[in-house]
Structure formats: structure tokens, C-alpha cells
Amino acid sequence: MTTLVSPRPDDAPRALRADALDNRHRIIEAARQSFATRGLEEVTMREVARRAGVGVATLYRRFPTKEALVSEVFAAQMAACVALVDDALAESDPWRGFCMVIEKVCAMQAVDRGFSRASLANVSDEAGFARSLDHNARGFAALTRRAKESGQLRADFGPGDLRLLLMANAGIVANAPDSAPAASRRLVALLLQSLRAHPADPPVPLPAVTG
């Protein structure tokens, strides 16, 4: 999102013409909807262009590659995740914060097939994706630490476990798009129950996944 204030640095992209900017917005919206319902690889660039009411060349002028389009589309979702983690950090009860993050992210995945895929794929650095990812990783690590210190999260929860959970949830979204919201909630509920440390806890089933 570039500012339209006149004194821009020479290396910044120049401001778009009004019609071009409008097309750009329509493209992103069209792509977001298509990706959400049908996933990333099932949606063709032509289809995005057609849905946005522009030609293919226009699409490629704004986003030189499909990957760039994907990055741009999900930058917003990533920002939402950042806000979500920050909200959870503000929560007084560490366990509640921990659950909130997981539940909300999985719910986001459940209703957006593209986001589900994109949040696990190695996306390029465009659009500050990596920065948001890093921010979220740190925030979630803090959440995890606090939840463990309060004795509510099982001690062997590792950083790889979040990814484990997201991958599992993504599997549901990918294989049952229609019933994904309900199925995802069920999965998350089951997993959170296992992740909660109880006073009389059964022994740890298996060590956490490293990495």
C-alpha cells in the first residue's frame, strides 16, 4: 500500500493512475474470493482476471507472477493474524490467550482455503510476509511460555507443535471444504484438550516434534 503523498522517494513505485488503482483493488478482491472458495492452485490467472473484469495483461502488469498475487492477497490475512496474536498477548489468562490464537487461526483457515494453503507454503518475501510471520512466531512463543509457566499448557509443547496443528487443520480444509468449519472446530477442541496440562495428567504420549 503506497502513500499517494507527492514527495515520494525516487526508488518507490510511482503512483497508479485512478483507473489502474481501481482495477488493482478489484483484482485483489476477485482473487481473494476465488482463492478462498477453491484454493490456490485450482484458480487460474485468467479466471481472476475475468472475475475482476480486466484482461490478463492488466493482471500481469500489477502482479508479475501468480505468486506475487497470492502474497499480496494474503498480506491482509497475515496482518489479521498479527493483530490476533497481539490480542491474545493482552489477555490476562495465558491459557485463554493460547486457545484464542489457535482457535481463531484455525477458524480463519477453515473458511478460506487459500489462506489455509498459503499459511503453510513457503511464500516469497513479498509484501512483508516474512516480517509478519516472524512477529507472529515471537508473539506465539511468548504466549506459549506464559501458558507453560502458569501450568496450564503441557510442558512438552514445542514450537513445531503449532505447525503440526496448522497442518492437521489444513488437511481438513483441503479434504472437506464444505464441512471444514465444524470439522475444524472439533479437531481444535480435541487437540486443545490434549495440550492442556492437568494436575493428574497421564504421561506424555510422545516427545514434541523438533523444529
Place this chain on the structure above:
Amino acid sequence: MTTLVSPRPDDAPRALRADALDNRHRIIEAARQSFATRGLEEVTMREVARRAGVGVATLYRRFPTKEALVSEVFAAQMAACVALVDDALAESDPWRGFCMVIEKVCAMQAVDRGFSRASLANVSDEAGFARSLDHNARGFAALTRRAKESGQLRADFGPGDLRLLLMANAGIVANAPDSAPAASRRLVALLLQSLRAHPADPPVPLPAVTG
């Protein structure tokens, strides 16, 4: 039109020539290996043919379509699953039988990306796939019932929960093929812990997925 009386029914496929049969076996083995390491859609028919040391036409002579090849390749895995469910039914402890099935199927998925995908996709009826699936569904339903009756499996476990579990596991296999075995074991261990009914059990987090 003279019909010769033959030892085999006329509608049965005639016996293959020795070299053709050999090629067929090599094709299936090549396909199995390729599918296992790289998944179903990432493997091209050309690659299977090359790996089997035959031409493309030979491959298509045996398996008129890629789907037919996939069905044939995973018919063996399906048979293994049938045996696995039958073994679990022979187990004296219902909960152990229940866990065995889930652990072993997920382990099979974890080391075979193709099987992971195929066990969830709607495969065609070729090669008795549907029959094995039906057999397994019945067997697993019996396992479930017995585990519930013994009070070891939480009462709200539904038929859709197995699929839920398989989809979650498949998500791990699809997104982290290298660390899939360990990650899958961790996921299964966590989920089985939640699925186990304890005397002092926390309330059911969410109703089971229907269907």
C-alpha cells in the same frame, strides 16, 4: 463368428504374455514408489513409464488411465488395511484394537504420500476399492462400538471422526513429507488421548461431526 470353448470365461481378461506380465509388475512397483515419495498428482505417467523401463504406450495398454493405475497400485494397501482392521477386531482389549487401527493406518499414510491422498479421494470402483472400503467401515464401526461399550472410548465419537483424523493426518503428510512419521505419531498420540474416556473426564468439547 466362431467362439472357441476355453477354460476361462469369455468375459475374463485373457492371460498376459510373459513379458507383458513382467512389465505390468514393474509398472506397478515403479508407480508405487513414485507415488509414495512424491504424491499422486506430482508424478507423471511418463515418469512412471521411464522408471519402469517401458514406453508410455505400454503403460497405457495396461492401465487405460492414470486413475486406473492409481486404483491398482493402492488396491494392495487397501487389502493391508482390511487385514489390519481384522487384526484389531481379534484383539481382546477393545481400546487397544481401536488404537492399533488408527496408529497403523496413520503410520501407513505417513510413509506413503500417495496412499495418504488416495485414502481420502473418491477413487473409482476399480479393483474392488469400494468393497474394501465398505468392509473396513463395518469393521471399524464394530471396533468403535466395542470400545464405547467398554467405557474406554468417549461416547460422542462418531463415524465422521475417523475421517477427521485421517484428513488431519493427511494434512501433515502433505505439508511435511520428510518429518511426517514423527509428526504423525505425535498427532495421533495427542488425539487418542483426547478420545479416551476417563472416569473424571472434562465435558465434551464439541459434538462429533455428523456424516
Place this chain on the structure above:
DNA sequence: GCCGAACCGGAACAGCACGTCCACTTGCCC
């Protein structure tokens, strides 16, 4: 050995995806 049918391999076909080019149009600054 021989001969025909079964079999084989690679070239060729068709379809679809991403990405590019170019002649035409249009917003914007004066």
C-alpha cells in the same frame, strides 16, 4: 524354425496453464 498375434517404444495429438507482445484506448497534466 516359423508365423501370426500380441506387444512394444517413441512420436504425435489435444488441452490447459502461466506468462508475453502489440495495436489500440484513456486518464491526466498543461
Place this chain on the structure above:
DNA sequence: GGGCAAGTGGACGTGCTGTTCCGGTTCGGC
């Protein structure tokens, strides 16, 4: 209003896929 750079859309190129065709080859019963 007028000129021009930016923008546009559809045809095109390229590369990949699954699938088919055809001339040459080989097995196997006699």
C-alpha cells in the same frame, strides 16, 4: 481541448500434462 505516457485487452508463445497412433519387434504354439 490536446498530446502523450500509462494503461488495456486479446492473440500468441512455451511448456507441461494425459492420452493415442503406428511401424517395428518379440513371444509362443505348432
